[in-house]
Amino acid sequence: MTAPLTPPPPPHEQSPQNRQQPHHAWQAPQTHGPAAHPAYPAAYEVSYGQDGPGMKTELREAAVITVAVALAGALLGVLWWWLAPHVPLIADDTAVYLKDTEGEQAIGVDGTFTLLALGFGALSALVVFLLRRRGGVPLVVALALGGLLGSLLAWRIGVWLGPTQNVVAHAKAVGKGVTFSAPLKLGAKGALLAWSLTALVVHLALTALFGPRDPDPYEQSPYASTPSGPPVA
Secondary structure (H helix, E strand, C coil): CCCCCCCCCHHHHHHHHHHHHCCCCCCCCCCEEHCCCEECCCHHHHCCCCCHHHHHHHHHHHHHHHHHHCCHHHHHHHHHHHCCCCCEEEEECCCEEEECCCCCHHHHHHHHHHHHHHHHHHHHHHHHHHHHHCHHCCCCHHHHHHHHHHHHHHHHHHHHHCCCCCHHHHHHHHHCCCEEEECCCCCCHHHHHHHHHHHHHHHHHHHHHHHCCCCCCCCCCCCCCCCCCCCCC
């Protein structure tokens, strides 16, 4: 014969401890975010929760940087006009000639512009990095576009400040056999890219060496310290 089964006590007679739902000690509590979605680590929210406002701020800063870098091209144009060597010309009754056919003044004009553009590119990248201390596609595009616009502005300002482009009229004004300077001319148009390329390389190097590092989302996870097995009795 078997002993009769004892029925469970009524719900009102159960102790408070028995009324609680049993759970294992090793199970992590389930937390939920808005709309019953699982909550993610704080690093995920910091990294991806601010894309909208952050991108708008970066675009505004990129626009300011583009304008500022482009306007700096005016100073480059003045320095180019001031430091570039002059190409001597001389005229007779029939034509205008180079006074020194073996001179390298024309190469020096292009070289002066290129060296100045390299310096302006490195300086602009350094200033932008010191102000922002980070990278980003908008900032890089701003540096490249601003450097190109600044080079174009410098080129036109240097030509405008230099000798007149009307060589024949200039030769007639100074007279036959008198040496005068040729118009300021940029023969190597590739020098217009020197500012942009230098700014990109220098900014990339500064960001890689001294820029902030992205946090590891796994280090800030609330489940990183959860034991992998049941507790020891």
